[in-house]
Amino acid sequence: ALARVYVTRRVPPDGLRILRQSGQVQFELWDSDDPVPRKELLKRVEGVEGLLCVLTEKIDSEVLEAAGPNLKVVSTMSVGYDHLSLPELKKRGIRVGYTPDVLTDAVAELTVALLLATSRRLIEAVEEAKTGGWGTWRTMWLCGYELNQSTVGIMGLGRIGVAIAERLKPFGVKRFIYTDVAPRTELASKIQAEYVTMDELARESDFLAVCCALTPETQGICNHSLFSKMKKTAVFINTSRGPVVNQEDLYEALSSGQIAAAGLDVTTPEPLPPDHPLFKLKNCVILPHIASASYTTRNSMSALAANNLLAGLKGEPMPKELKL
Ligand code: GLV
Numbered sequence: 290a291l292a293r294v295y296v297t298r299r300v301p302p303d304g305l306r307i308l309r310q311s312g313q314v315q316f317e318l319w320d321s322d323d324p325v326p327r328k329e330l331l332k333r334v335e336g337v338e339g340l341l342c343v344l345t346e347k348i349d350s351e352v353l354e355a356a357g358p359n360l361k362v363v364s365t366m367s368v369g370y371d372h373l374s375l376p377e378l379k380k381r382g383i384r385v386g387y388t389p390d391v392l393t394d395a396v397a398e399l400t401v402a403l404l405l406a407t408s409r410r411l412i413e414a415v416e417e418a419k420t421g422g423w424g425t426w427r428t429m430w431l432c433g434y435e436l437n438q439s440t441v442g443i444m445g446l447g448r449i450g451v452a453i454a455e456r457l458k459p460f461g462v463k464r465f466i467y468t469d470v471a472p473r474t475e476l477a478s479k480i481q482a483e484y485v486t487m488d489e490l491a492r493e494s495d496f497l498a499v500c501c502a503l504t505p506e507t508q509g510i511c512n513h514s515l516f517s518k519m520k521k522t523a524v525f526i527n528t529s530r531g532p533v534v535n536q537e538d539l540y541e542a543l544s545s546g547q548i549a550a551a552g553l554d555v556t557t558p559e560p561l562p563p564d565h566p567l568f569k570l571k572n573c574v575i576l577p578h579i580a581s582a583s584y585t586t587r588n589s590m591s592a593l594a595a596n597n598l599l600a601g602l603k604g605e606p607m608p609k610e611l612k613l
């Protein structure tokens with residue numbers, strides 16, 4: 290018999306094709322670009338063996354209870370897994386697939402784009418040019434900060450942090466430093482990055498890129514205590530998860546000139562309401578969580594999520610399985 294599967298979103302075509310052509314599953318799809326309503330999700334998961342989800346779905350004990358004992362595999366089309374209650378999954382012996390590696394290059398590329406847009410004030414500049422602010426060429430107008438001869442700090446050195454550093458190096462970066470729960474010697478050696486304390490990271494970074502996972506330990510770790518130690522000329526970039534940052538503290542740091550600017554691809558909540566104070570700041574560039582959004586990468590993520598799901602349902606090793 291075909292395994293019953295629920296897919297919580299209209300995922301890119303490669304993933305759906307793999308599921309269709311597998312001859313292994315019968316899947317029901319929430320065929321929309323918008324998230325499935327919670328009530329609908331709780332109803333649709335009943336009795337399924339597999340669940341393919343995206344990061345807007347909180348997969349907690351309520352969903353797992355609604356699914357029942359048939360559920361064997363949860364496959365998320367994301368590298369982040371903070372929306373999954375891992376202890377609850379582990380307790381039930383449910384295997385978990387996710388999508389690292391295939392998105393590393395796209396996320397690193399977007400992080401560099403966001404960093405440059407923020408440090409060289411591109412959004413502000415485009416706005417000025419369009420709306421009459423461009424009176425004449427001025428010597429100090431719209432000046433920003435350059436990567437050349439800079440120190441770049443990476444908070445949480447994983448695959449993505451390394452890929453960002455590799456792309457930034459040719460801009461003339463002088464030094465890479467990083468923090469993590471422990472030294473990541475092998476990864477760090479690829480970019481000659483130096484392991485430092487949080488304090489040093491804050492004090493010495495000209496650019497600080499947050500690349501860590503959201504966990505109870507990293508929640509709110511970018512707060513007043515961090516920002517107050519940073520250079521007034523520092524540029525802060527977050528492409529990990531919004532809750533890693535205390536947003537009130539960030540607002541304070543940006544509006545008081547404690548730091549120079551921030552570029553955020555992730556916020557709390559998402560979407561960030563259009564009337565949020567951060568949107569009023571010229572020195573804050575906010576993107577709507579698009580770091581992995583290239584056609585190629587989103588298709589690869591959906592394909593990997595589908596392949597993880599199928600392998601898990603067969604009891605085989607998944608291409609990318611999260612160790613619980
Ligand atoms: C995106 O944020 C992801 O976790 O894949």
Ligand code: GLV
């Ligand atoms: C800038 O356009 C310059 O000529 O310096």
